[in-house]
Amino acid sequence: MPEKPATVDEDQAAVLAAEQAHLAESRDALRRMREHAQSLNADVAADWVSRQFLESLLDQRVAALADHPDTPLFFGRMDHDGTGEETIDLPATMYVGRRHVHDGDEGKPLVLDWRAPVSRAFYQAGPADPMGWRRRRRFGFQGGALTAFEDEPLDGRELGPSTILTDEIERPRTGPMRDIVATIQPEQDEIVRAELARTVCVQGAPGTGKTAVGLHRAAYLLFTHRERLARSGVLIVGPNRAFLSYISAVLPALGEVRVDQATIEDLLGAPLAEERAEVAALKGDDRMAGVLHKALWRLIRKPEEGLVVTRGASRFRLADHEVREIAASLRGTSRYGNGRASFAQRLAHQILVRMEQRGEAPDDRVQDQVARSKPVKEIVEQVWPKMTPEQVLFMLLTDADMLRTAAKGVLTDEEQALLLWAKPYRSHRTAKWTAADRALLDELADLIERTSSLGHLVVDEAQDLSSMQLRALGRRCGTGSATVLGDIAQGTTPWSARSWEDVLRHLGQEGEVTELTLGFRVPGPVLDFAARLLPVVAPELEVPRSLRAGVQALTIQRVTDLDEGAVQAARAALAREGSVGLIVPDAAIKAYSAALTGAGVEHGVLSPESAETDRLLIVPATLAKGLEYDHVIVAEPAEIAAAEERGLARLYVVLTRAVSTLTVVHRADLPAQLLS
Numbered sequence: 001m002p003e004k005p006a007t008v009d010e011d012q013a014a015v016l017a018a019e020q021a022h023l024a025e026s027r028d029a030l031r032r033m034r035e036h037a038q039s040l041n042a043d044v045a046a047d048w049v050s051r052q053f054l055e056s057l058l059d060q061r062v063a064a065l066a067d068h069p070d071t072p073l074f075f076g077r078m079d080h081d082g083t084g085e086e087t088i089d090l091p092a093t094m095y096v097g098r099r100h101v102h103d104g105d106e107g108k109p110l111v112l113d114w115r116a117p118v119s120r121a122f123y124q125a126g127p128a129d130p131m132g133w134r135r136r137r138r139f140g141f142q143g144g145a146l147t148a149f150e151d152e153p154l155d156g157r158e159l160g161p162s163t164i165l166t167d168e169i170e171r172p173r174t175g176p177m178r179d180i181v182a183t184i185q186p187e188q189d190e191i192v193r194a195e196l197a198r199t200v201c202v203q204g205a206p207g208t209g210k211t212a213v214g215l216h217r218a219a220y221l222l223f224t225h226r227e228r229l230a231r232s233g234v235l236i237v238g239p240n241r242a243f244l245s246y247i248s249a250v251l252p253a254l255g256e257v258r259v260d261q262a263t264i265e266d267l268l269g270a271p272l273a274e275e276r277a278e279v280a281a282l283k284g285d286d287r288m289a290g291v292l293h294k295a296l297w298r299l300i301r302k303p304e305e306g307l308v309v310t311r312g313a314s315r316f317r318l319a320d321h322e323v324r325e326i327a328a329s330l331r332g333t334s335r336y337g338n339g340r341a342s343f344a345q346r347l348a349h350q351i352l353v354r355m356e357q358r359g360e361a362p363d364d365r366v367q368d369q370v371a372r373s374k375p376v377k378e379i380v381e382q383v384w385p386k387m388t389p390e391q392v393l394f395m396l397l398t399d400a401d402m403l404r405t406a407a408k409g410v411l412t413d414e415e416q417a418l419l420l421w422a423k424p425y426r427s428h429r430t431a432k433w434t435a436a437d438r439a440l441l442d443e444l445a446d447l448i449e450r451t452s453s454l455g456h457l458v459v460d461e462a463q464d465l466s467s468m469q470l471r472a473l474g475r476r477c478g479t480g481s482a483t484v485l486g487d488i489a490q491g492t493t494p495w496s497a498r499s500w501e502d503v504l505r506h507l508g509q510e511g512e513v514t515e516l517t518l519g520f521r522v523p524g525p526v527l528d529f530a531a532r533l534l535p536v537v538a539p540e541l542e543v544p545r546s547l548r549a550g551v552q553a554l555t556i557q558r559v560t561d562l563d564e565g566a567v568q569a570a571r572a573a574l575a576r577e578g579s580v581g582l583i584v585p586d587a588a589i590k591a592y593s594a595a596l597t598g599a600g601v602e603h604g605v606l607s608p609e610s611a612e613t614d615r616l617l618i619v620p621a622t623l624a625k626g627l628e629y630d631h632v633i634v635a636e637p638a639e640i641a642a643a644e645e646r647g648l649a650r651l652y653v654v655l656t657r658a659v660s661t662l663t664v665v666h667r668a669d670l671p672a673q674l675l676s
């Protein structure tokens with residue numbers, strides 16, 4: 001009987017079956033790799049310390065080889081026909097996934113790590129530049145099962161948007177942020193794969209993937225420069241704990257468990273008090289760096305008398321002008337603390353010279369003894385006093401004369417008056433330092449002793465940091481590089497940056513600024529609505545576009561009872577799939593919570609320290625930055641805008657948190673800028 005010709009569907013089924021078989025083979029190979037790693041033991045180590053070290057390395061290796069049944073082992077495949085110059089030495093087919101998997105016996109690569117240089121083509125090849133490849137295939141998964149595939153010829157034919165990409169972007173959000181490794185876009189990939197030595201700065205409209213890109217860049221750098229960065233460290237800096245908790249799962253999902261995440265408060269110390277915005281803004285100004293420098297180095301005093309050191313029956317003397325000259329010669333030393341240590345040594349050395357002049361032959365040990373002797377210690381303390389950052393800042397904020405001298409020609413009289421404490425604390429120990437003070441203390445600490453640098457720093461929401469905070473972060477990547485992420489339009493602090501060039505200058509990094517304007521989160525109509533605020537909050541920025549059509553995504557409801565309106569909107573949102581965020585003015589959190597409780601609607605309230613997991617969360621407007629919810633309800637925009645100086649920028653942040661729908665509930669008129 002003649003063979004029945006295969007239908008298109010049967011072809012597809014056969015391809016799917018072959019791909020499923022490759023997945024099964026890859027899973028088996030991964031299991032063998034893990035078993036092999038488990039069979040190694042640390043007994044070969046020569047001593048206990050090495051054994052502990054080796055054991056921890058092996059544990060990490062086994063953990064890295066874990067197979068998470070719900071996570072696809074690969075998400076893409078590339079094919080070439082051997083005719084392209086770029087691919088001539090490469091296998092005809094490569095699968096791209098979260099990690100390398102190879103067949104133990106022959107070492108044949110079954111899956112290539114997405115970060116490997118060859119995998120770049122999966123993200124970058126396109127009809128305009130196929131990079132030697134003929135076809136890209138993307139896979140669709142349900143749970144851990146491979147259920148679909150989609151082919152994209154790279155032969156110049158233009159196809160429509162990928163449905164697998166669209167589905168991924170449209171997928172409802174639940175829980176913490178997830179990785180985007182299967183669908184990184186070419187312009188995002190450029191940033192992710194930028195060289196380690198390059199500092200990149202990304203200006204990106206809401207939902208363009210800045211945070212995602214920053215995290216994937218960290219994972220990429222750790223893979224590419226594993227040894228170097230394991231030594232020097234990578235740190236992610238985010239605005240608050242709630243945000244860090246939201247992004248905390250991304251790097252572990254990419255196999256990177258050893259990256260630190262911190263808020264600026266974790267790094268510099270938590271504030272113990274608040275202060276007026278204008279004072280905080282002045283303290284955050286980088287002119288303060290010069291004031292602090294001068295204040296500290298002006299603490300070096302002239303000696304009241306010379307130095308006399310007695311050794312046995314002999315007395316050796318340095319005149320006060322000699323002591324003064326030694327101190328003066330050390331004034332250019334890079335750090336106050338080093339200068340102080342050198343001062344003691346130089347004095348001792350001069351005493352040694354005197355000894356030699358009298359025919360003695362002292363060695364280096366004698367110099368150390370003299371440097372530690374009581375008369376030298378006393379004169380060092382008198383001329384070059386030991387200082388802590390807290391002592392210096394305490395003096396500066398209490399003593400008008402000291403401040404005047406240090407701030408001469410830099411701060412106006414009015415500015416100096418702003419800085420001085422109205423009610424001074426009794427001592428530096430009882431002073432209640434503010435967030436802005438913490439950055440000043442950190443600057444002083446560095447003037448006294450150099451801060452050590454990490455290998456790479458990822459700074460998110462960088463537009464909100466003051467110049468002095470940026471300097472503090474810059475010190476932490478002084479010999480490394482940084483990925484700086486943010487949006488000038490979302491700057492909500494009184495000291496928010498107006499330009500990325502300024503941010504980079506304060507960080508002390510040379511870098512390029514890249515702009516991302518294609519939105520993956522916010523549906524088109526919602527983004528257009530929020531963008532009405534752009535001419536006021538950041539007229540210089542390009543208006544963002546959304547990749548998501550989001551028909552019927554925006555609802556604006558005028559209500560007579562706000563509580564009732566919010567409860568209704570929350571109920572409607574809960575009836576749909578995905579997370580719900582009710583974003584309210586900070587002052588009204590309790591009222592809305594009471595209204596929901598009264599109506600029997602279960603919810604959590606997000607706080608800066610929390611990692612709430614309720615499906616419905618009340619989110620204070622000032623905490624919404626960086627977060628996203630499938631359905632967002634914004635209550636009373638006018639009140640959110642009126643609550644702070646840069647209230648319209650806050651409103652812009654708040655209106656751009658929605659993935660699927662935004663419902664604006666208001667009783668008062670909407671801010672005029674939204675009506676245009």
Ligand SMILES: Nc1ncnc2c1ncn2[C@@H]1O[C@H](COP(=O)(O)OP(=O)(O)OP(=O)(O)O)[C@@H](O)[C@H]1O
Nearest residue numbers: 180183184185206207208209210211212520521626
């Ligand atoms: N290439 C992509 N593929 C799929 N999803 C993506 C991609 N890029 C970004 N996203 C998704 O878009 C959403 C927004 O990303 P992200 O939070 O990184 O944006 P952002 O620019 O930091 O936003 P914001 O400025 O509002 O904080 C996230 O859900 C992210 O997973």
